[in-house]
Amino acid sequence: MSEKELGKKWDRCLADGAIKLGTGLGLGIVFSVLFFKRHTWPISFGSGTGLGMAYGNCQNDLRSFYMLHSSEKEQ
Amino acid sequence: MAAKILPVVKLATKVTIAGGALYVAYGSGLLGSSEQGSVALGKAKAAIPPAVQEWMKYFGLEAQLPTIPTVEFSPVQTWNSGVRKTISTLSEAPANAVGYTNQGFQYMKDLTKKEETPNIEGNSSAIRSGD
Secondary structure, X not given: OOHHHHHHHHHHHHHHHHXXXXXXXXXXXXXXXXXXXXXXXXXXXXXXXXXXXXXXXXXXXXXXXXXXXXXXXXX | OHHHHHXXXXXXXXXXXXXXXXXXXXXXXXXXXXXXXXHHHHHHHHHHHHHHHHHHHHOOOOOOOOOOOOOOOOHHHHHHHHHHHHHHHHHHHHHHHHHHHHHHHHHHHHHHHHHXXXXXXXXXXXXXXXX
């Protein structure tokens, strides 16, 4: 993997992390206000879930270069 | 009758709002892959300044916000130059240490020579004067 490609992957990871953190926070606020009587834990749960999803995406993205796809394996 | 229906209506409204929020989040690619996330961030960055301007016009606050000064600071470049400087300093450290040590020895030698020579000069002048 070239350094440029790695840099782009990291940029995508950071952007995705910011988006998913914000989305999780927003959805957590919505659920907290609507269903859980404005408690804090749904907000924390949503933010954590968003960060976790971003982490998983980033991990897959960085590993994808080294993964052998089944189509290549057959060849 | 109305008292029994009202909680159901409230719950249904809440579920609709929450479901709608989830649907919008999923539909706009906010919960998808990292490519979709970065595309969504780019769209949000492009959409925010015109939206802020429109809202300011709507509320009558037409005074323009001061523009953020563009600081030409690249954290990546700074980090890379820091790493390069650190590694070059570490690689030159043994040679520099030897050089500084030699300079220190030379300085001490010069000091001891200077301390010796005034005594010699004092003795020779005393001999000449006959003391």
